[in-house]
Structure formats: C-alpha cells, structure tokens
Amino acid sequence: MGTNNALNGVWVFGDYRNYFQNRVTLQLIAKGKELAEKRNTKVTALLLGEQVQQYAMEYVAHGADVVIAAEHPDLKEYQVEAYCALVAQWVEAFQPEVFLAGATSFGREFFPRLAKRLGTGLSADCVALEVDPKTGLLLQTTPAFGGELLAEVVTPNHRPQMATVHPGVFQERPHNPEAVGRILYPDFNVLPQSRVRLIRSRRQQIRKVNLEEAPVVIVGGRGLGSKAQFERLFELAQLLEGEVGATRPVIRAGWAEEDRLLGQTGKSVKPKLLISIGTSGALQYTTGIQGAEIIIAINRDPHAPIFRMADLGLAGDASAILPLLLEALRKRI
C-alpha cells in the first residue's frame, strides 16, 4: 500500500454482516470523518471478507476517504483470531490515531482481543466521541456505575485510541454517489483460524419482535414488580399498535426474552412515541431510546432520572395506572 499519511488518521472497522439492518459502520464513518477533520486527517474504513467491493463502494459514498479492502476466500466468515492477526499488522504499519468499531456481537468479541494484542486501551459502548481541543486526545464518553454517571475516558499514551459504539448513537451521512475515495486492495497472507471452526450457521428465524420499526414502543422496567404486571404491557401495545421492549433487569428476571432488550447491550429505537413504565432511567437503557420523538414516563419515584428525559412524566404507581389506562383505551379503540 506504500506510505500514505492519510492512513494514520481515524480508522473504522467495516462490519457488514447485517448491512441492511445494521448501519453502525456508516454511522461511525460519519463520526470518524468529523473527528478526522478536527485532527486534519482522513477517515479510513477497513474491510475483510471474501468479496467486499460493494461495501467498499458504499463506504466511500457515505464519507470514507480511504477503504482498505482485504479480500480472500479464507476470510469469508468472521473469525476473531485471523482478523486480529491481519488487522494488528496493518495497525502497526500505518499507526492510526483512532480506531472505532460498532458494538455488535462481533465487534464486542473482536475489538477487546485486538486492543490487548496492540497493548492499547479500549472503551466500551461510547455515547459520545469528541476531540479535546487542548490535547487533541479522543474524549470517549461512556456510561459508568450501572449507567448512573457518564465517564469521560481518554487513552493518553497508547495508540490507537480504541472505542466501540452502539448502533444508533450517531447519524450516517446521506449516500453520495459522487463522493470520491480510494479503495486499496492489500496483498497479504492469511492463516485461517483453525482452533475455532464454524460448523453451522443459520439466520435466526424471522423475528416476531420488530422493535426498530414499531411506531409505538412500550417499555417495562423492574419497577413493574412482577412478570404478571409486565405482561399487561402486551395488551397496551396491542391497543396502541406498538411493540413491547424491556430493560436489562427485566430480562435478567426472566419476564421477557432477550430480543426485547433496549439500550446499551440491546436495541436502539426511534419510534414516534415511547412509553416507559417502571424504568428508573439508567443510562444503559436510555442510550437505546434517545432517538424517540416523544417519551412518556411512568414511575412512582418523582425523582427518577427517567423524568429528566421525558416529554411527559407521570409520577404514580404503574399497577394502579395500567388497569385504568387499559380500560380507557379499550373504550376508545
């Protein structure tokens, strides 16, 4: 690939496995470009796979200045060890300042191992990324203490400064077919991963839960008190033509399945209306709902943090409110 100053800027890992559902790479290219401009450098997307040209072109159209497209039949499946070996070589050769990845299942498995191999720091699930004007360091804002606080994290002495970001935190740039970028096809040898081999892979069956596209989302938290109370939300969702989401403590309590999880380690939603019931408002959850147009919160504690991000807050007991609300709606619809 030769020497190229453009390659020591901001790198974004190209995670394309669910390209149409998961736009996190495009969102990171947009954010990476903004960071790169502040640092007077470029944004480079890194792609590994069997045939990735179509994604490389998409990345350019969405703002990537350079795409490194590593194509090889042995890279057909995502593989942590083979990817680590290759990517670590390129990072050592080109010395990027910043390296970002989406907090997808693969990103969360691959990036920690890569950071360890490179001997550098990694922050998880950032909700904001900025350049510190004084030091030029990447300010990585990440939830701390169960999401009650935000921590501003820096990696002062190690490079690259690495971070993962949950899908939906940043906005992608519009597709621009006129955009100009360079696509590099490096030469390399790949050692296929032999110690972990994919035997079978099938797409999970079409999910009944389509939280991301529901115009109305009803979310229940542990404040509901019981599985029976939580299950009343399904009727509410049905009456309002919405879907039911849940917070981590609810999943942990076994009141709902993992595919309803919202927030840092679950889904991000942008409905027209979101009603959040019995949720305290920990940042790990609210990260996933900040894109909602209107948020209505119901919680018996008038000081619950959820009210600070609600357009309408109802301070009351959900177990008393829910039956009355269902009754009122049944009459109307």
Added chain:
Amino acid sequence: MNIVVCIKQVPDEPTIRIDRQRMTIIREGVKSIINPLDYVALEASLALRSRQGGEVTVLTMGPPQSEEALREAMAIGADRAILLTHPAFAGADTLATSHVLASAISKLEPFPDLVLCGMQTIDSDTGHVGPQIAEELGIPQVCGVNEIILEEDFLMVKRLSDGFLETLHVDLPALLAVTHELSSVRHLPFGALEVAFSEREVTQWGLEDLNLREEEVGFRGSATQVWKLQSPPPRREGDLVTGSPQTLVDHLIRKLEALSILDEEDGHE
C-alpha cells in the same frame, strides 16, 4: 477436565446510590453479590466436572472482601479458590485486569483445559476481560456461548451472534464467555455456606506471587484514564404530573390525542 472460572464481586444494582455532589458511588449500604453471569459460568463448570471429573478453580481479582464471593462459589461446588489481591491492583482498566488474571492462570499447574467467565458484568458491562485473557494466554475464545457440548477432546458450542445461530467446534484449551441462557443456577446445599466460610481455604496471591511489577498492573498498568465523571444531561425535561391514578391516565389520554395516536373524542375536554 480442569476448569478455571473467573468471577467478580459487584455491587447489587438496586442498592447503588450516587453522591451527585462528589460524583462518586456511595459505599455505605451497598450489598455485594457475585456477578449474575459468573454464576452461570460456575454452574457450567460444575456440569462439565460431573461428566468429566477434574477440578474447578474459581479466581477473582479484587479487594480483600472479594473473598466472600470465592467462599460462596466454593459453597456452590468449586474445589478451590484463588484471590488475587494487592493494593497495586486497584484502579485497573480491562487491559490491566486481564493481565493479572491471565498471569494467575498461567501459573496454574496443570494449565487448565477450559477458562470460563460471564459474558459481561453488571457494573461495568464492557465484556472485554474474557477475550483479553484469551489473547494473553494465546488460547482461542468464543463469546456469547449459550450451550456447551463436550466431545472427545474438543467442545461444540452454540451461540447467537448478530442474528445468526452458530455452532462452533472449539479446540482446547479455550476460553468461553457465557450468557444467561446457558443454565439455571442451583440452590445452595444446606449448610454449605457455613462450611465454605469456616473450613475451606482461599489461596491468596499478590504482586510478588505473580512476578508482576507495579507499573504493569492497576492504575499504572492501565491504558485508559477517567478524566471526569458527570451526571447525564437532562435531555427533555417535560412536565411532571402528580395526582390520582385517574388524573394521570386523563393526562396521558390527552397527550395521545395531541399526538394523533388516539382520535379526539367528541365532548372530551
């Protein structure tokens, strides 16, 4: 099959309170528990031991009181416990934490066939430490495992990864980070906790036992630093309504009408 289970003592979520003036966690009244997914890892190790024999070792890095978590793990069924504790270990990020844990695992003889940990902790939720231990030990890893099938001298594991149900062949030794679907947690045998607290030994290793230097562990061995902590900014701050449940429901219905989610009702308002 010799198995190491990495566990962490974490504050029980509902008891966490924040001193918003000083931006620190209020330690008083915080109950400590074993990270819930670590129980799942422990349970998986006991199931494998019951079929294959061998030893289960539980390992944790933390302040001296983390010993309670190890004793609880022994009460549940672990054969032995090692506490990695030293003042220099404090303030570690995941890079420094994984270094201490991996150093301790390397010291074990024989080297374990399997290292298990929970996919993430409820306090920091990064999920970094498992893969980083595997990297330092030079062994393969699989994260998000929800089923383990023991074969002759390898494992078949299943997991859900980005919408794909995957079955993977994993050579041993390996590290698996497990999720909560894997197994349910058994109840403590009667009296086991008492025995674990009064009669069992917990090995304690510090900096010197692991042949580590202060600059490679804890705060000094960390690549990341926390510059500051802040409260999340209010994002909207709409009206907060109090009153009887019926008053609240009336407010909510009016809001739904204003949003055109409900049709306005004749005579309403």
